[in-house]
Amino acid sequence: MTRRTETLAISNGLGSHHTLEVTRFGIPGGRPRVYMQAGLHTEELPGPLVLCHLRQMLTEIPAADWRGEVILVPFANPIGLAQAISGNPIGRMELASGLNFNSGWPLPPDGPGEEARAWLHRSTALTGLGGTRLALLSAVEGSDVVLDLHCCMEPAIAFAFITEGQEQEATRLAAAIGLDAIFTFPPHAGDSFMDAAREMTRASLIATIELRSHQNVAESLIRQDALGLETYLRTLGVIAPERDTDAEWQGICTSYEDALALPAPLGGLFLPRRGIRDVVERDDLIGEILLPVSVNGKDRVAIHAPCEARILSHADPARILHPGAPTHVILPLAPPTAPLPRYFDVTGDWA
Numbered sequence: 628m629t630r631r632t633e634t635l636a637i638s639n640g641l642g643s644h645h646t647l648e649v650t651r652f653g654i655p656g657g658r659p660r661v662y663m664q665a666g667l668h669t670e671e672l673p674g675p676l677v678l679c680h681l682r683q684m685l686t687e688i689p690a691a692d693w694r695g696e697v698i699l700v701p702f703a704n705p706i707g708l709a710q711a712i713s714g715n716p717i718g719r720m721e722l723a724s725g726l727n728f729n730s731g732w733p734l735p736p737d738g739p740g741e742e743a744r745a746w747l748h749r750s751t752a753l754t755g756l757g758g759t760r761l762a763l764l765s766a767v768e769g770s771d772v773v774l775d776l777h778c779c780m781e782p783a784i785a786f787a788f789i790t791e792g793q794e795q796e797a798t799r800l801a802a803a804i805g806l807d808a809i810f811t812f813p814p815h816a817g818d819s820f821m822d823a824a825r826e827m828t829r830a831s832l833i834a835t836i837e838l839r840s841h842q843n844v845a846e847s848l849i850r851q852d853a854l855g856l857e858t859y860l861r862t863l864g865v866i867a868p869e870r871d872t873d874a875e876w877q878g879i880c881t882s883y884e885d886a887l888a889l890p891a892p893l894g895g896l897f898l899p900r901r902g903i904r905d906v907v908e909r910d911d912l913i914g915e916i917l918l919p920v921s922v923n924g925k926d927r928v929a930i931h932a933p934c935e936a937r938i939l940s941h942a943d944p945a946r947i948l949h950p951g952a953p954t955h956v957i958l959p960l961a962p963p964t965a966p967l968p969r970y971f972d973v974t975g976d977w978a
């Protein structure tokens with residue numbers, strides 16, 4: 628039996644506890660070791676569904692075919708799972724602290740390596756959030772590849788965030804699971820799970836994968852993503868026989884600084900006029916905003932492309948668009964000819 632499940636009780640510091648399930652496959656201590664988690668933002672359900680499908684697939688792999696080890700945490704956030712207000716799930720921020728579940732992760736003061744691992748082993752947590760983070764970092768420690776599955780809350784391409792320098796390994800992943808794009812960040816750019824995991828491993832790839840929109844939960848698509856991850860495990864040699872991906876990857880690989888979010892100048896209902904992946908010309912009509920109260924006699928605002936660009940995502944027509952939230956995220960294919968408006972009250976916490 629290669630499947631081993633560990634159920635962790637995490638105290639919330641108030642007399643009760645949360646439960647986190649970690650499942651391991653393959654040879655204990657085998658290499659490569661691949662860690663995959665999902666559901667850190669608990670409203671993003673494609674990732675947990677994909678890992679549950681993958682868990683079933685891995686259960687059926689004969690013991691003799693295992694070379695390395697896989698660690699799966701399909702539901703990495705028991706606190707977020709239980710949060711709701713009047714029936715509406717709240718899975719992005721912890722209600723108690725106001726923290727985004729994927730930011731504010733503690734980072735070791737002395738940098739990565741042995742010191743970081745010693746720091747982790749010395750650490751204790753007071754709250755359920757701290758305890759969950761400690762448990763996840765303990766599970767990821769020493770992994771060779773780390774994948775954190777998320778998705779966008781609006782229609783979007785499939786893409787991954789990685790650290791600069793890991794492009795080659797990321798390309799292999801992108802080909803196996805059919806990503807449209809890889810976006811790079813400089814090392815030590817933030818305090819997300821990905822940044823904390825980097826301190827705990829010498830992984831050749833740490834990626835935050837954004838599996839399209841939260842609405843893309845069709846079983847055929849989920850199964851296809853799980854099969855893609857199984858293929859990726861075979862390209863790494865975690866499972867025999869090894870398999871190469873068929874085609875050379877043709878997607879976009881660039882710095883995330885190259886992408887451009889277009890903030891909504893007014894709030895309202897968003898009407899897309901062009902689709903995801905479309906290449907548009909400067910001044911093309913790409914969306915409209917229906918205003919709840921007309922402005923200067925007009926009841927809608929037109930959104931035009933500021934330059935030739937590819938559309939990576941657009942606002943969800945099924946949800947109210949707030950002022951400053953992006954109507955689109957685009958990848959410019961030529962520089963904008965006019966300066967883009969700047970607003971001091973637009974934040975970047977929408978990815």
Ligand SMILES: [Zn+2]
Pocket residue numbers: 667668671729777778978
């Ligand atoms: Zn997320």
